[in-house]
Amino acid sequence: MSSDILQRLGTLSLSVKHLSHLPRFSDLIPSSLPSSSPTVTASQVPVLFREPYILSGYRPVQQPWRYYLLSLFQRHNESLNVWTHLLAGPVLLLRWWAHAGALGFTFDSVSLPLSLFLVSSLTYLFFSVAAHLFQSHSEHAHYFFFFMDYVGVAVYQYGCSLGHYFYTSEAAWRESCIGLLFLPGAAFFGWLSCAGCCFAKSRYRRPYPVQRKICQLIPTSLAYMLGISPVVHRLLTVSWTQEPSMPFHALQIASFLLSALFFSCPIPERFFPGHCDLVGQGHQIFHLFLSLCTMFQLEALFQDYARRRDTVLEIFGEKQLWWACVSFPALILCCFLMALITMRHMTKQLQSKQEREK
Template identity: 75%
Template sequence: MSAPDALRRLSTLTLSVQHLGRLPHLSDLVPSSLPSPGATVAASQVPALFREPYILSGYRPVRQDWRCYLLSLFQRHNESLNVWTHLLAGPVLLLRWWANAGTLGYTLDAASLPLALFLLSALTYLGLSVAAHLFQSHSERAHYFFFFLDYVGVAVYQYGCSLGHYFYTSEPAWRESVGFLFLPGAALFGWLSCAGCCLAKLRYRRPYPLQRKVCQLIPTSLAYLLDISPVAHRLLACPWGREAAPHFHALQVACFLLAAFFFSCPVPERFFPGRCDFLGQGHQVFHLFLSLCTVFQLEALFRDYARRRHVVLELFGEGQLWWACASFPALVLCFLLTAAVAMRRVDQKLRSKDE
């Protein structure tokens, strides 16, 4: 190759590199009118309502544009993992549902309604949890509004679990002892769980006293103990054999107990203040174990459904099945009304504060 040809090729390559340098960046593709989330701030720069014990930084400033909090989904802050652990759990559940429906079989009829409502309840609590952790930093009113909805999601999930456990997992000996009280009790404890959490959030201010945790945990624990009783009876009283469902049930119980521990105790951040602001705080671990609990629960219930779907109507009767499933939207409405009453009290307090 002659020297002139080499120089011409070098010149062409240089021009190509210059054109590549002028390719649009990601920031160029975002409309200039779209707000960007502000930098995170220290705990001392946000009101006490938004501060978490032993979490010293990574807070989002209040009173930003709503779109800033939506875009903070892709920002590093102290709620990021709380959002993403539950946001990713939703698609995982849907993928596992699709896979199990293909391998174990699923037909949309009366016998399958409790399983469908369980999935709906799980997606509800995951979605409302994501909304709460993503948008609660906007203002004091938004904080209460979205966490009240979060409590509604937890109560809906509790009743969805009880439907699946009752119709697919319970054994005859258990049903003969407490079965006739189970679903009414699950509905009552679900409402008490929602009301107790709303009351605790409404009544107590930071730094939260022990009474707040008690007000939250007692009704929630009673709801869980009742909801899990068919599973506990089956694991303790019946041989596991070669079935996979009991093993998944054992995993869901173990994950829930670990989740409850990290929800109740602010560890490890209590021992390392400021070191777990973005990664490793107890509430993030709680979210992770609760997501795993839900995935294992779906796997167990799908196998119980596949084993029992041909006898569900015979065992329980079509009338009881439809009544139990029809009570689901009625309970959701009841939970929403409870949150609305609590939100009304918040609005009254905020108005009196402004006067």
């Protein structure tokens, strides 16, 4: 009896011994998955990645690409910057689908500017998400993705201008000097916006001087003031009670101005250093108001499109519609070339820096 028990105990111990050689569940989890506490403080990342008054919540640099992709589902100081624009995309598409279904929307020359507005909106949202999600990988990635972000901003500016010109503008404004030069001016200022932001990013180092903001804000402000001019003219000359799009246009301007305020000034984190590391940064609020601005633009442009779609061809002619829209991919190409040229310059600088450090 005792010998049977001893034999069974020996068999059991042998089985346990074999089990001990099996991999543990934790060993099956890929090492590239983010850990439960992956963030580091500002002092643990290079100066390039530090934001003023944000003291913690940074992701370490030089991790595998999969780490940054999966950081989408973690808390860090870029989380809300990613999600505010990531969620705006599907919401924008749903609203588009709802309006298109209600209006019996068809893709033709009349609807092409409206379609390009949607493409431009999704472009800037996508590049913004990519920039904030992957920029922490390395200095090279940081510059590349933010240069692409600037391309998205320029494309969005021109997409808005197309919608405002063909669906919102009044005849008196179109006959003015601004109206006559509007489309080529909008394309030029869109490119200038991209060029100014790329130059500022490549030229100045942290802590950024005020000149950097000037290089960014002057061309983007000029592009915005020109692009919004037909809307402002209409708001000041047309009765709001007769035009359902007017409140949405007013809301898009208010949202954009608030977004510009939070983009330009590091508030509220300036007054509460370390307390807005994960939630409440000015850039997060900027993203939120910019997303709202895009939503209000979509609502307003669909209202204007519904009102004018039967007269657009008569007013502008099919030739002008197509030429204006052909300039859209041309602008994208010019902005991409500007970003790639600037990136090539930055790559040489980074290589020289690495050689000096060796």
